[in-house]
Amino acid sequence: MTAKKIIEVSIKNFNKNNKRKDHLVYADNLQILGPKSKMDSLKVVNFFIEVENHIKKKIKKDLNLLDDSFFEKSYKFKYEVKDLEKDLNQKLKLKIKLK
Amino acid sequence: MKIRKVKKNDYLKIKFLFKKNNLKFYSLNTWYNLWVSLKLSKDKKNSLGWVIEYKKNIIGHLGNFISYYNFKKNKIKCSVLNGWVVDKKYRHTSLALIKKYFDQKNCDFFYGTTFNKDTATIVKKFSAKPIPVNNFTKSYYIITDSKKVLYFFFRKNFFLKKLIVNLINFFINLFLFYKINYWKKEIVKNKVVLLKELKPDLNRFLKKYSEKNKKLTLDTSTFLFQSTLKNLIARNKIWFFVIYEKNKIVGCSTCLIYKNKGIRASLLLNLVAENKASYRSLIKENLIEAEKSGCMYLNFKNFSQEKIRIVENFKPFIKNLPNNNFYYKSNNITLKKLLKKHSSWNPSNFDGDIIFNY
Numbered sequence: 001m002t003a004k005k006i007i008e009v010s011i012k013n014f015n016k017n018n019k020r021k022d023h024l025v026y027a028d029n030l031q032i033l034g035p036k037s038k039m040d041s042l043k044v045v046n047f048f049i050e051v052e053n054h055i056k057k058k059i060k061k062d063l064n065l066l067d068d069s070f071f072e073k074s075y076k077f078k079y080e081v082k083d084l085e086k087d088l089n090q091k092l093k094l095k096i097k098l099k
Numbered sequence: 100m101k102i103r104k105v106k107k108n109d110y111l112k113i114k115f116l117f118k119k120n121n122l123k124f125y126s127l128n129t130w131y132n133l134w135v136s137l138k139l140s141k142d143k144k145n146s147l148g149w150v151i152e153y154k155k156n157i158i159g160h161l162g163n164f165i166s167y168y169n170f171k172k173n174k175i176k177c178s179v180l181n182g183w184v185v186d187k188k189y190r191h192t193s194l195a196l197i198k199k200y201f202d203q204k205n206c207d208f209f210y211g212t213t214f215n216k217d218t219a220t221i222v223k224k225f226s227a228k229p230i231p232v233n234n235f236t237k238s239y240y241i242i243t244d245s246k247k248v249l250y251f252f253f254r255k256n257f258f259l260k261k262l263i264v265n266l267i268n269f270f271i272n273l274f275l276f277y278k279i280n281y282w283k284k285e286i287v288k289n290k291v292v293l294l295k296e297l298k299p300d301l302n303r304f305l306k307k308y309s310e311k312n313k314k315l316t317l318d319t320s321t322f323l324f325q326s327t328l329k330n331l332i333a334r335n336k337i338w339f340f341v342i343y344e345k346n347k348i349v350g351c352s353t354c355l356i357y358k359n360k361g362i363r364a365s366l367l368l369n370l371v372a373e374n375k376a377s378y379r380s381l382i383k384e385n386l387i388e389a390e391k392s393g394c395m396y397l398n399f400k401n402f403s404q405e406k407i408r409i410v411e412n413f414k415p416f417i418k419n420l421p422n423n424n425f426y427y428k429s430n431n432i433t434l435k436k437l438l439k440k441h442s443s444w445n446p447s448n449f450d451g452d453i454i455f456n457y
Contacts, residue, residue, distance in 0.1 A: 041192075041197075042217045042220060044194060045220055045221050045224045048224070071194075071195065
């Protein structure tokens, strides 16, 4: 399962639990954090929980997306779906290597 | 947009941020005490929290202060989270504030009280755990003046208000007489003394209680806590009851008077005793004092299960408190194991920043 697929499914699940006005539409430049982001902290956390749960279910790996690297990137400028995709690929590769 | 440590002269800007979000910030006196306490700690790493600044305005704040707890003859340093507020437009930045808080390395554990469902979800993501005491979502009330309770519900003025209130009160007393007056049946078996000032014996007793019962109990001898209590005493807002046996303290309680929407009420802040009979005596004496002081009720919340069970013997009225979760986190492996046990906790309204809000 690719990082892109994981994010797409997580967005779908996230939308199921949120009002229509808060729905996300998959795009590389969709801002998770940043001036154009629709999400507040709670929604960001809930979205990341969705992604982490999906990874746990499908790949059987425990990941924490709210780590130092996320905060380093996100509060300088913005954090977009493509950054998340990159982070996911890196973290999943590292987990497999460590195994 | 930048995140920085709170400065002493941020008070008005933070207060404005709170007001904009329909919240009340600490009094200037409490703010001053927090800064004196920080200076006394002499630990340069300590901070009174962080703010997010944008175009010279403060758009977010997360407060932090240090409390000490006694636990098994050790003094434990606790970082207390308070006043976490971010302007609606910038709410996505609140994660940065909580990250700063949990990144602190110089404390044994993190502790925050009265989280709502949303903030609880966020702190849980940072590995914070709810304290293993499961009756925090209920608040218990024993009515000491039913007419005042009615005036609380009928705050607006209307034609023949006094007559209608008297009439309803008559019927309430007719149907609920047994429940409302049940507490009056309790017989006090101990020698209970009312104090309106602070005594060092009380701190010693609480420390001993913590050591003997292996429970995490707030160190009430710190400057911050003592100055807060002294301020409440000066404003006639607090009283203490102490039980002596053979000239030794075996139980004590602290009760606070406050105004709930303009009507006098009381809240039991702390309740510690060595046996069930002493607990019952303390509760009864506090109820008598609450009645004498003109309070509509005495409120019990944020206590352990064993204490609440004793309160339940007085047939209180119960209200749900959905936004009242207490969370903690510890990076210390030994402490983490101990805090998982519900028997390690001795929660009260002395915890967190509850007492600063009055």
